[in-house]
Amino acid sequence: MSNISKAVTQWANKNIAxxxxxxxxxxxxxxxxxNFKITKDSPDEVTGEFxxxxxxxxxxxxxxxxxxxxxxxxxxxxxxSSVFNRERLNDTGFEYAIRTRPSGHYYQDLDGNNHxxxxxxxxxxxxxxxxxxxxxxxxxxxxxxxxxKETLTGNTVYNEQFKQDLLNSFGxxxxxxxxxxxxxx
Amino acid sequence: xxxxxxxxxxxxxxxxxxxxxxxxxxDVDDESxxxxxxxxxxxxxxxxxxxxxxxxxxxxxxxxxxxxxxxxLGLLRIDIYTSYRDDVEPIRKRIVDIIHERFDERVRAEGxxxxxxxxxxxxxxxxxxxxxT
Numbered sequence: 001m002s003n004i005s006k007a008v009t010q011w012a013n014k015n016i017a018x019x020x021x022x023x024x025x026x027x028x029x030x031x032x033x034x035n036f037k038i039t040k041d042s043p044d045e046v047t048g049e050f051x052x053x054x055x056x057x058x059x060x061x062x063x064x065x066x067x068x069x070x071x072x073x074x075x076x077x078x079x080x081s082s083v084f085n086r087e088r089l090n091d092t093g094f095e096y097a098i099r100t101r102p103s104g105h106y107y108q109d110l111d112g113n114n115h116x117x118x119x120x121x122x123x124x125x126x127x128x129x130x131x132x133x134x135x136x137x138x139x140x141x142x143x144x145x146x147x148x149k150e151t152l153t154g155n156t157v158y159n160e161q162f163k164q165d166l167l168n169s170f171g172x173x174x175x176x177x178x179x180x181x182x183x184x185x
Numbered sequence: 186x187x188x189x190x191x192x193x194x195x196x197x198x199x200x201x202x203x204x205x206x207x208x209x210x211x212d213v214d215d216e217s218x219x220x221x222x223x224x225x226x227x228x229x230x231x232x233x234x235x236x237x238x239x240x241x242x243x244x245x246x247x248x249x250x251x252x253x254x255x256x257x258l259g260l261l262r263i264d265i266y267t268s269y270r271d272d273v274e275p276i277r278k279r280i281v282d283i284i285h286e287r288f289d290e291r292v293r294a295e296g297x298x299x300x301x302x303x304x305x306x307x308x309x310x311x312x313x314x315x316x317x318t
Contacts, residue, residue: 027229
């Protein structure tokens with residue numbers, strides 16, 4: 001592994017630990033995973049890739065129910081998928097609010113777990129977020145936290161330190177390359 | 186000072202500073218009011234009580250090694266939670282002044298963070314003081 005790859009991987013791992021710590025504080029149910037790997041490590045280019053998955057990850061990043069982040073670039077993909085309850089789009093003034101599903105209707109959550117609809121308030125269902133209707137049983141929507149974006153791109157000590165580490169490792173790489181050329185000649 | 190001693194010193198400084206106490210709306214006649222407005226750990230949004238605003242949370246999130254075996258570079262985070270963005274500025278200023286006066290430390294990074302709670306503004310300051318290993 002090159003010096004630059006090492007610096008990038010170290011930065012990524014520190015930020016991943018931070019992101020997981022932030023997710024760990026959340027009571028949102030489901031899975032949340034994030035990984036990083038170097039995909040190319042050549043003398044003229046180093047690239048890496050983050051992959052993140054899981055329902056808890058999605059809800060932490062982009063919120064849930066009526067608090068869903070409308071600027072989520074994957075929103076249309078989600079709302080047109082089979083996991084999404086389309087009745088949530090038809091409640092004027094309460095778009096995206098979480099609603100009950102038809103009785104006997106099986107659906108999957110974002111982690112692929114099967115659930116069965118309650119059938120309450122059919123044919124269009126009831127707004128589960130409503131405290132007036134459901135009281136303490138009401139489902140609480142979550143604000144989007146954008147943890148990944150804020151951690152990886154925000155003004156933080158880790159990200160500032162990374163710039164310095166990158167410069168240092170770049171310098172070390174050049175020094176090693178020059179030494180190799182000198183040895184050969 | 187190690188990280189815990191540093192944290193305790195911060196607690197003493199922050200809770201004894203009249204300006205900060207006022208800015209955080211601490212009820213000085215009620216001891217329990219202090220722990221509501223000053224937290225020494227990272228706060229989970231779902232467990233956060235909006236009635237305790239404004240408040241601050243200060244804790245060491247990490248520490249990295251240095252060339253000196255006896256000293257690490259700590260990552261001290263101070264999160265400021267308020268109802269309004271404008272409330273942050275005087276609190277931030279007082280905290281920065283206190284830390285500068287006592288430890289001669291400067292802010293290394295800062296910025297707004299999503300609190301995860303409706304109508305709660307979160308602002309994070311990061312310092313990197315040297316702490317004993």
